[in-house]
Amino acid sequence: MTGSPAHSFDERALVALANQGDAAAFEEIYRRHRDWVVGLAWRFVGNRDDALDVLQETFVDLFDRFPGFVLTSSLRGYLYPVVKHRCISLLRKRRRVVPIDAARGSEAREPAWQPDPPGEFAKIIEVLPAEQREVVRLRFALDLKLDEIAQALAVPLGTVKSRLHNALKALLKTT
Amino acid sequence: MSYHPTELDLELLRAGEASAAIAQHVAGCAECQGQLARIGQCATALAAPIAAIEVPAGREQAILSLAQQRAAVVAAQIERRRRPRWLRPLYIAAPLAAAASIMVFVTTVRSPQLSQPAASAPAAAAADLNSDGKIDIVDALLLARDLKRQSAQQPQWDLNGDGRVDQADIDRIAQAAVSLSRRQP
Numbered sequence: 001m002t003g004s005p006a007h008s009f010d011e012r013a014l015v016a017l018a019n020q021g022d023a024a025a026f027e028e029i030y031r032r033h034r035d036w037v038v039g040l041a042w043r044f045v046g047n048r049d050d051a052l053d054v055l056q057e058t059f060v061d062l063f064d065r066f067p068g069f070v071l072t073s074s075l076r077g078y079l080y081p082v083v084k085h086r087c088i089s090l091l092r093k094r095r096r097v098v099p100i101d102a103a104r105g106s107e108a109r110e111p112a113w114q115p116d117p118p119g120e121f122a123k124i125i126e127v128l129p130a131e132q133r134e135v136v137r138l139r140f141a142l143d144l145k146l147d148e149i150a151q152a153l154a155v156p157l158g159t160v161k162s163r164l165h166n167a168l169k170a171l172l173k174t175t
Numbered sequence: 176m177s178y179h180p181t182e183l184d185l186e187l188l189r190a191g192e193a194s195a196a197i198a199q200h201v202a203g204c205a206e207c208q209g210q211l212a213r214i215g216q217c218a219t220a221l222a223a224p225i226a227a228i229e230v231p232a233g234r235e236q237a238i239l240s241l242a243q244q245r246a247a248v249v250a251a252q253i254e255r256r257r258r259p260r261w262l263r264p265l266y267i268a269a270p271l272a273a274a275a276s277i278m279v280f281v282t283t284v285r286s287p288q289l290s291q292p293a294a295s296a297p298a299a300a301a302a303d304l305n306s307d308g309k310i311d312i313v314d315a316l317l318l319a320r321d322l323k324r325q326s327a328q329q330p331q332w333d334l335n336g337d338g339r340v341d342q343a344d345i346d347r348i349a350q351a352a353v354s355l356s357r358r359q360p
Contacts, residue, residue, distance in 0.1 A: 009312070012319040012342065016349035017312065021250025026242040038228045052234055059238055063245040067252060071342070121220040140221035145192070161183055168182035171217050172210060 015071045026066075030059055033075055037083055040142065043114050044087035050094075054086045061086075076144060077151030113137060124171055132167035135160060179204065185211045189218065253350075301331040302348050315348040 009017070009028070017025035034055065041054035061082055062075075072078075125133055138149045146164070150157045180188070180197045187193040188201060189211060201207045230238075304314040318332060322341065332340045334347040 009316055010319040012322070012345060013312065013316045013349070016315055016319070016342070016345045018246070019249070019346060020349050021246050021248075021253055022349075023243050023246035026246045027239060030238060030242055034230065035227065038230065042228055048228055051228060052230065055230065056234065056238055056241075060241055063242055066245065067249045121217060125221070136221065139186070140218045143222070145190075164186065165181060165183040168186055168214065168217075172182060172213055 011075060012071055015069060015075075019067045019069060021067070026063060029062070029075065033079060036076065036142075037079055040080070040083050041087055043141070044084060044112070045090060046112070046114050050087075050090055054083060054090060057086050058082050073151040074145075074148045076142075077148040080138070080142070080144070080152035081154070113141075121171075128167055128170060132163045132170075135163040136167045136171075139164060179207055182210065182214070186214055186218075189214055301329075302334055302351060304332070304348075310348065310351050312349065315345050318345050318348060 009025075014025050014029055018029060037058050038051050038055040041051040041058075042048065045051055045054065058079060062069075062079065125136065128136065134153065135149060138144045138152060139146075144152065146160050147157055149164075150160045153160070180193075180200060184193055184197050185201070185207065188197055201211060302310045302314055304317040307313075318340075321332075322345070329340075332344055334344045337343065
């Protein structure tokens, strides 16, 4: 695969090729995002076998979007909610306990996240509102840009900036 | 800058996404450097790496097979869309010999370029961004990179004539490049 020219292509060009049915482009898209997707799935589901199932289902979902797939920000911005929702569905199917959001007293909309950050940061992160906590994880744990986070969460860019700003103020106040 | 950057500005600086003005201020401000360092500690703590998850060979092959199958389906759909509407009944009503031979005659003597609306002579020249005499995926890549950098756009790159140079024009180049490569032996 490394001998194929597709591996050096910009993501937009890859998507354009895939929309034309280019098999090498499909394969390159998979190889570029495989580790990220399976790692993200593991963070949500906590075990290897389930993470691999989510990996396969996620890419089946993505491949079925072609032809006609429109790349708005980045593929990771598209993939994040797909992976997350599949993980939530899988956990519910297996009747895993979804951690209760004690601060709100209701079932959390997000599955547990692994591994927990060490020491003081774990406590700081946990007291953040769920929306801010998710932005912080996407930014620092998954290294997404702000526009990618906006696409992943389907919120305006200004909302992402606001949430991240407020989260950082809370984090810096307590460190 | 006569004021301290916000926490968000500092985070953008940490990620290499801040302006030069912010970077210059922080370089000379001990307080901001301290805040930046704490943001860095937080980022490091939250980015705790997880062990690489190896995908078993069988699973990998299954996913790649799905990718190839889907690619073939997409290619077939694209090919069907390229066929003129009046040509489609040919594949169903074969006994229409007289009309069929006229259609076959027309489709075999017409210029190959006419079946590819994206590759008319003036558009072909515009699509050859690197002026190497051929339209290939390198041209699509060059236009994609130009769009990403938002550098000055050439009007002749508006290949579909919609008044904008955007993803649709990249798609047009890719379409021409892939169809040309399929026709080559």
